Amino acid sequence: GAVVSQHPSWVICKSGTSVKIECRSLDFQATTMFWYRQFPKQSLMLMATSNEGSKATYEQGVEKDKFLINHASLTLSTLTVTSAHPEDSSFYICSALRDSHLNTEAFFGQGTRLTVV
Amino acid sequence: GEDVEQSLFLSVREGDSSVINCTYTDSSSTYLYWYKQEPGAGLQLLTYIFSNMDMKQDQRLTVLLNKKDKHLSLRIADTQTGDSAIYFCAESIQGSQGNLIFGKGTKLSVKP
Numbered sequence: 324g325a326v327v328s329q330h331p332s333w334v335i336c337k338s339g340t341s342v343k344i345e346c347r348s349l350d351f352q353a354t355t356m357f358w359y360r361q362f363p364k365q366s367l368m369l370m371a372t373s374n375e376g377s378k379a380t381y382e383q384g385v386e387k388d389k390f391l392i393n394h395a396s397l398t399l400s401t402l403t404v405t406s407a408h409p410e411d412s413s414f415y416i417c418s419a420l421r422d423s424h425l426n427t428e429a430f431f432g433q434g435t436r437l438t439v440v
Numbered sequence: 441g442e443d444v445e446q447s448l449f450l451s452v453r454e455g456d457s458s459v460i461n462c463t464y465t466d467s468s469s470t471y472l473y474w475y476k477q478e479p480g481a482g483l484q485l486l487t488y489i490f491s492n493m494d495m496k497q498d499q500r501l502t503v504l505l506n507k508k509d510k511h512l513s514l515r516i517a518d519t520q521t522g523d524s525a526i527y528f529c530a531e532s533i534q535g536s537q538g539n540l541i542f543g544k545g546t547k548l549s550v551k552p
Contacts, residue, residue, distance in 0.1 A: 431542055 329432030344402045344435045346417035352397035353419035361414040373400040407439040446543035458516040462529030471532040478525045524550045
């Protein structure tokens with residue numbers, strides 16, 4: 324199957340700093356990627372839809388100025404958590420859509436554990 | 441390591457029942473989830489079940505869990521064309537701070 328790579332797998336940062344998380348589709352092009360957040364013992368929450376070459380679409384309640392998304396190429400989307408606070412500590416996971424003439428499939432990254440201290 | 445497996449495709453006729461199966465390997469799973477993804481959209485949580493439950497029903501959806509065999513199934517009654525989507529099974533591993541392990545997804549096609 325297709326491979327989606329997230330980097331870093333885990334990161335610890337100080338309050339007030341910014342952290343960038345990368346999501347790469349390694350063997351296919353993805354015009355659409357998704358960013359999710361997961362709180363402990365809860366399911367995924369869709370944060371935003373990232374579209375290559377255009378602005379991301381944010382879900383209700385997600386601050387677009389705090390969670391900056393850039394999808395500058397067909398294989399890379401980045402999520403930057405700006406001015407991080409301890410409540411931003413969470414598990415962030417991305418997925419990328421691969422279109423073919425047969426179907427559309429979603430492939431997930433392995434996730435990034437962010438801890439803000 | 442942990443692994444979640446699903447069949448890749450399922451095709452049914454409108455009005456029939458659909459059963460999507462999933463197997464997982466980690467016996468310490470605490471929660472098991474079913475997500476739906478429609479074309480061009482993100483994940484939508486359909487339902488979930490605690491590992492100490494055998495069955496959960498929610499309108500047209502029935503989730504069955506066989507913990508002994510590590511087998512999870514999702515039954516959709518009276519399947520409609522709007523149910524056509526990719527369905528992901530996921531498990532939450534105890535002690536992993538809520539990280540989810542996903543299957544690769546089952547594409548359900550509903551024929552009129």
